[in-house]
Amino acid sequence: MNEYLLLTVAILLPAFSALLCYALRNKAVRSFIVVLTSLAMFGVAGGFVNLLLASGGTLKIGVDAHIIGWVIKVLDLLLMGYILYIGFTLRKYLVVVLTFLQLIPLILFEGGLLFGTPHESEIAFVIDYLSLIMILLVSIIGPIITIFATGYMEEHEHHLGLKKSKQPRFFMILFIFLAAMNALVMTDNISWMYFFWEVTTLCSFLLISHDGNSESVKNALRALWINLSGGVAFISAIIAIYSVYGSLSITEIIEKTKTGGFVGIIPLAIGLLCFAGFTKSAQFPFQSWLLGAMVAPTPVSALLHSSTMVKAGVYLVVRFAPAYANTMLANIVAVVGAFTFLAGSAIAISQSNGKRVLAYSTIANLGLIICCAGIGSKVAIGAAILLMIFHAVSKGLLFLCVGTIEQEIGSRDIEDMQGLAKRMPFTTFVIVVGMISMLLPPFGVLITKWLAIEASVNSPLVLLCIVLGSAFTVVFWSKWIGIILTMSYKNSYKAEKLDFSVRSALSLLLVGALAASVLIMPLYNIFIAPHINSLNLADKAAGLAGSNGGVWLQGVGNITTGGFAAIPVFLLLFALMLLIPYFMRKTKAERIKPPYLCGENVDNDVRGLQFISPADKVDVVVVRNYYLTGMFGEGNLTLWCNALAGAIILVMFGVVI
Amino acid sequence: MGVISKSRKKSPWVIHYDCTSCNGCDIETLACLTPMYDVERFGIINVGNPKHADVLVVTGSVNKRNVRVLKNIYNQMPEPKAVVAVGACACTGGIFKECYNVLGGVENVLPVDVFVPGCCPRPEAIIDGIVLAMDKLDEKAKKMKEEKKKANQSVKV
Amino acid sequence: MGNNLVQNIIIAVIWIVAAPILGGILSGIDRKITARMQNRFGPPIMQPFYDFFKLLGKERITVNQTQMVYVMGHLFFAIASLVMLVLKQDLLMLMFILAFSTVSLIMGAMSVRSPYSKIGAQREIIQMMAYEPVLILMVVGVYLTTKSFMISSVFSESTGPLLYNLPLVFFAFLYVLTIKLRKSPFDFSTSHHGHQELIKGLTTEFSGPQLALIELTHWYDLIILLGLITLFFAKPIWVGIIIALVSYFLELVIDNISARVTWRWMIKATWLIGIGAAMINIVWLYLKMKV
């Protein structure tokens, strides 16, 4: 009975809180609801971990599929109706067309006009380790971001100078989003999944257009139509699959494709599902919606980028990875992902807008996840799932930091963050740790990059993309970290004043990011290894093993072929952290000197901000990053990358047909 | 401290600043770097950065405009450091001494450790000057250390 | 296991002590040879050590409080990758850690509001962007021949010298070695001779003990890189060592006969020649494996 309770709470509680947030328009009450719901969701996440570990791998939850099925059908229609309404009122007829393209097959299919009333399995919810990891991400990171939003939105609306607060609506959509995500990752019924999929699409539209100015509406519409096209692919795939297998259960579908069912129309259907995943996780050439989504308030970006929305896309691709493993389709999926990784990282170099850098980095990392899913070996799937975790935590953290910084300094330009440590030491510390966790060993993201390279050695093209891409990631991260840490001498630092909700959200995510990386071995052993084993991949090598304080790669016959002991390195690192301050006292500077400006410093100011230029003019020293726009400019690259990515996707469909 | 003191004498890094030299002294200073004289034999390197340098080699007389830069460069050098004035101009102001804008030799502005006279001095003389400065460096370092000790003791007392 | 651990620690400690001594002597020889090539007499072989100790004895000046931390990071990451090398660990991870030793130095140079060190840092980043892919491709090449990422596999019985299978990768590695050692024509992030447009680039704002530690790290780097060359001919090891030394000599020759190029030129050339050569090699290994 316990699992029913958890299931209900996980899905219906956020939905219920959503209604409460909308109905009770009082700030204090809202904050209270948010905190309470967050705590409950943490509890649910913990509960699921307990249950799943006790059950030994999969948790099958049967429900009355008939009634819920009808409820979902009705909601489906309402949803489509609402999207149509949006399309008509905003005169975006592409949206209307795409909605009709979904609505008609949907009615035909669900109404039983195609193959009779579709049979819906009683076991509608199946939770395995992959779902569990997603639940953890959604129900831990999501609420933290919501807590952050309570403080942030107050400030945000203050900036905008709104008369009537739009926060009730905002929090309602946030919670519906979380509910839909939770449901999406738990359900085993692919047509239900489709419904939740469309709910996230609609929610992201509403959130992106939240500020209501023309730019945000425009970008939100772009997000809507791109994701709707993914929806069209999704519903077509469902119908195609049902026409062959007569089943809507995801587990069954994957089982059948693995045992020789990957023939006829099925490759196309799986290809369409991957396509839907690409649109949702903003792979090239669909990346523009995620970049446009930057106009939304920061918590929205954080949510879209870390645990929800884009992760739904990669979840779908990773979920179906065993279904198309070792096929031509898999190879091309890998190429699509790897190419996105390369292109995203390359364009990120030329960006000076912090949020856009983060966005491109998200796109790139999602590409890497999809690439790993496409490679489909044990190591690769392990890397994909690990990256999902690490990326979600770190990216959520980084977005919240950038939002906080933006509110303080009034800019999201990287160059304006110079000397941030003086104004906001706490946030600086948090954002730098966040960035380092995206970049440096022994943090998780790097380890997954390392795994991805080790997994892709057998496909030179993918390998080249990943190798070049990972060199580019180093470039843009280190440029940004360098700018943030630029500072001149200051005697003492005092942490800045932040709203309690903001500070606690940042601290929680910081702890999360560190914990995920430190605990990589148990994380892998407990959650990921059993999942990979249960997939029964046809790959001969023993795969990954978590032991000796790290994750190790094992070849045929359990010979270690690569590995990295993360935990000892961490211990060493912490020891050094203690040692360095000690050293610091010994190597303490005897004197502070200004930077060298050819002796032209204006006075003895240790900061060296000004120099005397010809004709005794006093000039300010300006130091800026290189952005290499000639080589990596967004303008030049986007067109070509889109064209190339489009071509790859066409090839994909060519192959599966 | 034996090793460091020994090393200090073997590796003086030089920064060369040209105040108002007629370029005669500069040419001779740079001639020291050529294969003919090869100052790297003594570990002397022209580093061009006050933060790395031990010895400041000044050529030409100091005038009102460049005194600020000269002082600035000197200030940015880490202790122990020495100043070598190369050429008659740097020592005393030379033929420019009476000019309306000239302040005279370098010693009017900075504590000079070694004077290398001549107009212009031969490279051998310049090298000799720098080598003399090395010994000065070590003396200064020792003095620095004693002062530090004293300062520490007085704190304890 | 316990015995093994003790043994490993002893090996690591020996190398941590020995590497800078060897590296220092090598760079002393470097300066001597360079001087001879320029028809000069040159400094004594021990000159790098004199410089090092002199710098240690200098006054500690800084521009801000954090510089020393980055220098420490630079040093510790380099030592970590050396330890990984001598304990024959994962080659790819070694490359990453080595890269982050450099990143740490870049951070240090960027942490200062100084135009020279900033530009030096930017150029160093560009250099990394150029050579990182080649280093990683080298690791992949090693994997394709030995079927393992562990350095220990290079020394195992079944594999012949890597050089036979990876001639082009070896060539590409030599190419990036010049960049990695910041030798001419790729010495634009910190020029070997000061008083140029960049003063001392990356290291302009480091002085005294900080600079000494950077120099120390440089020696570690040198030994790591030469050690990596040795891997190409691991059995018998002395052949590998000779190859490494010959390669180093080659670097010196190149250093002395070439002028500095621009970073654009460097990126294009490195990607074309370095990555091109390494990729060709990898593709042919891959095809050979398929057959």
Ligand code: SF4
């Ligand atoms: S001393 Fe003679 S050579 Fe030197 S700067 Fe003066 S005038 Fe010129």
